[in-house]
Each structure stands twice: as structure tokens, then as C-alpha cells.
Amino acid sequence: MTNCTVCSLSGEHPGISVDATGLCNLCRLDIAGDLLVNFRYTSAVFDEFQRAPRDPAARYDCLFMYSGGKDSTYMLDKFVNEYGKRVLAYTFDVPFESAHAADNIRLARERIAADFVLDADDENIKKVMREVFNRPAPAKPGSYLDEKLPCASCRTFFVLRAVLHAHRGGIKYIAMCADPQQILTMESNVREIVRGFYQRFGDRLTDEVFRGELEQLLFAEDDELPRIVFPFIAMRHDYDPDAIVAELKAKGLYESSPMETHCTLFPLLNYYAFKHWDCMFYKLNAASHARAVRRNGTGTERSTFSIRFPQVLDITGIEERLRKVTLEIAAGQGDRAEQLREVTAIFRDLDADEDAARFVAESFVAMPEVAADVGIRLP
Numbered sequence: 001m002t003n004c005t006v007c008s009l010s011g012e013h014p015g016i017s018v019d020a021t022g023l024c025n026l027c028r029l030d031i032a033g034d035l036l037v038n039f040r041y042t043s044a045v046f047d048e049f050q051r052a053p054r055d056p057a058a059r060y061d062c063l064f065m066y067s068g069g070k071d072s073t074y075m076l077d078k079f080v081n082e083y084g085k086r087v088l089a090y091t092f093d094v095p096f097e098s099a100h101a102a103d104n105i106r107l108a109r110e111r112i113a114a115d116f117v118l119d120a121d122d123e124n125i126k127k128v129m130r131e132v133f134n135r136p137a138p139a140k141p142g143s144y145l146d147e148k149l150p151c152a153s154c155r156t157f158f159v160l161r162a163v164l165h166a167h168r169g170g171i172k173y174i175a176m177c178a179d180p181q182q183i184l185t186m187e188s189n190v191r192e193i194v195r196g197f198y199q200r201f202g203d204r205l206t207d208e209v210f211r212g213e214l215e216q217l218l219f220a221e222d223d224e225l226p227r228i229v230f231p232f233i234a235m236r237h238d239y240d241p242d243a244i245v246a247e248l249k250a251k252g253l254y255e256s257s258p259m260e261t262h263c264t265l266f267p268l269l270n271y272y273a274f275k276h277w278d279c280m281f282y283k284l285n286a287a288s289h290a291r292a293v294r295r296n297g298t299g300t301e302r303s304t305f306s307i308r309f310p311q312v313l314d315i316t317g318i319e320e321r322l323r324k325v326t327l328e329i330a331a332g333q334g335d336r337a338e339q340l341r342e343v344t345a346i347f348r349d350l351d352a353d354e355d356a357a358r359f360v361a362e363s364f365v366a367m368p369e370v371a372a373d374v375g376i377r378l379p
């Protein structure tokens with residue numbers, strides 16, 4: 001097995017190839033060329049949205065995907081109070097996410113002049129996740145981001161719910177607060193997102209979970225389809241999470257929680273990545289960190305779940321320890337107290353504070369219960 005000499009990604013990682021000089025395609029920036037095209041397109045669509053004159057016949061200028069996290073709260077405030085947009089703030093209640101964001105949504109409802117709508121569909125999003133986890137092993141070598149497929153499928157499901165909501169209401173734009181790194185890898189054309197879901201899950205399941213409504217979008221005229229805009233594209237050079245939190249707190253719009261975006265499926269996401277792709281869920285983030293350290297001497301990588309990779313980190317060692325304990329818990333083997341200690345230690349090494357590390361560790365040992373609740377089969 002060959003590993004990249006800069007970022008240590010394996011040549012068997014989905015979407016990664018390592019050349020004869022020991023460099024992977026990400027370090028050679030092969031993919032970056034494609035991504036740059038996507039970046040230009042999303043920039044252009046955002047400019048068009050910003051300049052679009054107000055349509056007096058429409059009630060809203062956009063549907064805004066509002067999670068209650070810091071990024072979307074910050075941008076919602078900007079859309080309404082700075083850009084003067086008429087906004088329908090749309091929140092999908094993901095059943096796997098902890099309720100920390102609810103406080104921020106309450107503050108936003110009190111202080112931001114937008115309409116708010118809360119959507120949910122526990123049964124069907126769980127059906128989709130069951131399908132992702134329980135289907136047979138994916139074909140090798142796979143493609144870029146395949147190890148994060150459960151995460152991407154969940155997001156795609158509720159993005160499509162939002163698309164249908166906008167389509168029904170005649171709303172022309174959907175604003176989505178992906179961070180600058182996510183924007184690079186996200187499909188922004190609505191018809192392509194629909195097509196991708198049909199390809200991934202087949203006609204039967206897709207029509208079942210969207211009650212046949214999605215099919216209309218495949219055959220709709222281009223100008224009937226909402227367009228997705230990524231507002232963070234405008235601030236890609238000065239995206240600063242700490243400054244965003246400081247500004248929100250000053251405006252009384254934010255109650256911080258170290259685990260604000262914690263997903264109860266996180267341990268299962270790791271299990272999926274180890275089982276099918278022999279890597280930890282955060283492997284690309286860790287590799288990107290290693291690349292930045294080599295290039296700049298400092299790491300800039302900061303993922304969701306509030307984990308910062310420390311300057312000096314034995315990523316291979318961490319991955320090996322996490323693999324062992326994750327697979328053991330999934331198999332229902334080993335000692336629970338020992339597993340709690342080990343996962344806490346691993347996340348402390350990933351720079352989480354004591355409370356956050358313990359919180360994550362508790363969720364890891366609870367993996368079998370969460371799996372049973374959703375209907376995900378463990379070995």
C-alpha cells in the first residue's frame with residue numbers, strides 16, 4: 001500500500017491516487033482544477049442573486065436553510081438586516097442531531113424579521129439512513145468522499161425537502177450556509193441533486209420517501225427550478241469562526257455550546273468509514289491539516305464537531321486506536337469502561353476539552369443502542 005508522502009492519505013482511499021513520486025492527487029491539486037470551476041459557477045449565481053431586483057409578485061426573495069448553528073445564524077442576520085432580503089427561514093429537524101441549536105433558533109425568531117418554518121420527516125430520513133448503512137459493501141475503488149456517504153445522504157435528503165418546499169411556494173433561490181470547504185464539493189444544480197439521489201437510491205425508494213413529488217423536478221423547466229446560492233462564497237478569504245461567534249454574542253443571537261453540531265450518528269459514521277474504506281471519518285480533514293502544516297508551518301484545518309487537529313499529531317496512530325475501539329464496540333465486544341477511557345483519551349489527543357471528549361466517548365459506547373433505534377445492522 002502506498003501513502004502520500006505529504007498528507008499520508010492512502011492510495012486506496014476513495015478518489016485518491018498516489019503517483020510514482022509519492023504525491024497524491026489532492027497534494028498535486030488535480031481535483032482543485034475541477035473544484036475551481038464549481039467555485040466560479042457558485043460565485044456567479046450568488047452575484048446574480050445579490051443583484052436581482054425585488055419581484056413584487058413573490059412573497060420571499062429566498063428560502064434560507066437555517067440550522068441554528070453559528071454560520072447560518074450569522075448569515076440569516078446579514079440577509080435580513082444588511083442585504084434587505086425577504087427571507088423564509090427553513091429548518092429541517094434532523095432527528096440525529098442534538099437539540100442545542102433550539103436556543104439559537106428561539107433567539108433568532110425573537111430578533112430577526114423573517115418568517116420561520118420547521119420541517120421534519122423522521123420516518124423517511126431514517127429509512128434513507130438504514131438503506132445507506134445496511135446495503136452491501138460499495139464497489140471499489142470508489143470515488144472522492146465515499147467514506148462520508150451516510151453524512152452526505154442525510155444532508156441531500158433534507159436539501160431536497162427544502163427544494164420541494166421552495167418549488168411549491170414559487171421561491172426562486174435557496175441559500176445554504178456550507179462552509180468554504182464544503183462548497184467545493186457540493187452539487188449546486190438542483191436537477192443534478194435530484195438525479196444523483198435517484199441514481200444512488202433507485203426509483204422505488206426515492207418515490208417512496210418523497211411521495212412521488214420529486215419526479216416533477218426532473219421534468220420541470222429550468223426557470224421553474226430554484227437555484228442554490230452559497231453566501232459564504234463571498235467571504236471565502238476571511239471566514240473566521242471565532243469572529244462570527246463574537247459578533248453573534250454581541251447581538252444577543254447566540255448561546256454557544258461546544259458540541260453544537262453533534263450528531264448522534266457520529267460513532268456510526270466512523271464505523272461506516274472503517275468498515276468499508278478502512279479509514280476514520282475525519283481522514284480527509286486530517287490529511288488536509290497535514291498538508292497545510294507542510295505548506296505553511298501552521299494548521300488551519302478546523303472541522304465541524306469543534307475538533308481542531310493539534311499542530312503535531314500522530315494521525316496514523318490515532319486512526320489505528322480509533323479503528324480498534326470503534327470496531328470492537330460495533331461488534332458488541334470488550335469492556336465498556338475501558339472503551340469509555342480509550343475514546344476519551346483519543347478525542348483529548350484531538351484537542352477536544354475534557355467535557356467534549358467525554359461526551360463523544362459516551363456517544364461511542366452508545367453506538368449499538370443508536371443503531372438499533374434507527375434499524376442499522378451491526379456485525
Ligand SMILES: [Zn+2]
Pocket residue numbers: 004005006007008009023024025026027
Ligand atoms: Zn497527499
